[in-house]
Amino acid sequence: MGVLEMFAAGFSQIMEPQILLLCLAGVILGIFFGASPGMTSSMGIALILPVTYGMDIVHGMSILLGIYIGSISGGLITAILINIPGTPASVASTFDGHPMAERGEGGRAIRIGTLYSLLGGMISLIALFAISPILAKWALKFSYEEYFAIGVLSLTLIASLSGKSLVKGMLSAMVGIIFTTVGMAPVDTARRFTFGIHELDGGFKLLPLMIGVYAVMEVIKAADASNQEKMEVKSYKSKGLGVSWREFCDQFKNMLVSAGIGTGIGILPGLGAAVSNLIAYSVSKNMSKHPEKYGTGCIDGLIASETANNAVSGGAMIPLLTMGIPGDAGTAMLLAAFMLHGITPGPLLFQSHGNVIYAMFSILIVANIMMFVVQLYGLPGFLKLLMIPRNILLPIVMVLASVGAFAMNNRIFDIWSIFLFALIGYGLSKFDFPPAPIVLGFVLGPIIELNFRRGMMSSYGNFAAFFKRPIAGTVLVLTILLLVYQVISGVRKSRQKTVQGEIQ
């Protein structure tokens, strides 16, 4: 079957009113989660995931992908109109978006941001459609050694790039991995760290961990903040798409470069939309003939930020679908959704569930278009929703989170797990440990252990065999080089700071 025929089959699967309505609901929820400071896409997906238990995979993914796409773009609403980015993905959008709003061009800024969110998302989807089938075919040749090596590299990237400190990032990831060692061991099903507690035999589950670390911890943080900032919304009335044809042509290169940055960062595990918008903004500024205008409300910076953060969505799906390795917390949630529906993402997915993959590709296209329309025309509604007091909204989020964890296995134990992970996540965040590596360590831990043990068994306990395979060996050497580089640059920075301090 050719690609076009597969797409036709994908669209024919999703062109049902129920699926389209679920996708629309997901996009609306996603924009709301994205626009609300302190609420993230990961939180939205974790809360809605239990609702999809009874649905088939295509119905379930339509609402979850809707949330994923909507939430990345939704952050621009509060970033532009209130100067508070709804998500870290929209930090750079405040630099030029809010100055535009201050001079009465808030509506135009939102329209430009929404248009380039759509274009960034669509360009990254083209990369997803083009790269993922080829990468999946290549990944079919992977054995235990390759999966082990890629798992270790992903973990190292996540740990070293997601926080300010390499040691803290790695410790966060190790905390996540250590929790995967509770329960039955892979290969020989030996009981580990269960302390005679029957509920621990099955180990901790991903959903309570994600809800604890992301949803509940955000609620605690919101309670932490003693003074809530008063939201002052700027005027947002406007018409059209915000850019003229000439401006569109002038910004074409900026858009393509930013989309390339976003897609590339999406493919690499650990960075995500939170970093892509800042990198694209600085690259755009460096490339520009008038860098002095950046930060004063010029559309170039806004276009770079919004194109890049949405372009992450397509890029991050590539390692998830082809190797089963999530690129960020949002795609880790999608991985959990796949597993709950009995599907394991990986190269075989393209052969065994090709129809699901192409249905997902089609949902991503539809979700991007829906995001564009809903965000453009539903803005007054979202702004009203954002005015719901936090002390009413957040307790309801806690109740929904608890219901979601319970509904998975009908055990109160899973809700206590949420509490435990919220405590750990909150405690570690107070010591500046990044939360994302905890979740990704928990996802990658079993992949690393299982493939390590199988690889060691097949080589009769000789670890050097991992280095003898070309791909696994190259990836492991890359990981070691990355670690050495991170350590050396960390030591250099520390020395520079000490010298500067002594001079002062």
Added chain:
Amino acid sequence: MIQADRGMNLNRQHKDAIIGGILAVLSCIYLVMSFRIKLTNIDPVVGSRMFPQICGTVVLALSTWLIVSTLRKKQTEEVIPEKQTSYIKTIIVLGSYAAYIFLMDKLGFACSSMIYLFSQMLVMGKWPAKKKDIIVYAVIAVTASAVIYVLFRQVFMLMLPKARWF
């Protein structure tokens, strides 16, 4: 001013050393416990102990690194002011969530959720609460619990915790 900044910085350095110490102790306990894992004949090459032992050793090494690098840092490093936080509210939020989970097992989903939602809205809102706000919170607590119950139980056909005390 410089003295105050240095004092705050020292505090931050102490925090890193403390968390490093806690993690080092926990990793030692974890390593000792890993020796209690029973080995089977299915996988005599690696066994179920090796991976936890590698993880424990890595955490111990990293936490030691964190302690040593923190203690070696001079007081001239970056100064990041502490954010104003209300820990009493945090403890109340955590405590009431633990009470909610306990009550959910005893009173069932609907009753415990109503009590939790009402008390949490009151705690997280402005204090002292106005009479009108209390009525609004009560109405929202009852409505939200009922809507979530009907939605999950009747529409999505999912199980919710049942009362044990009744």
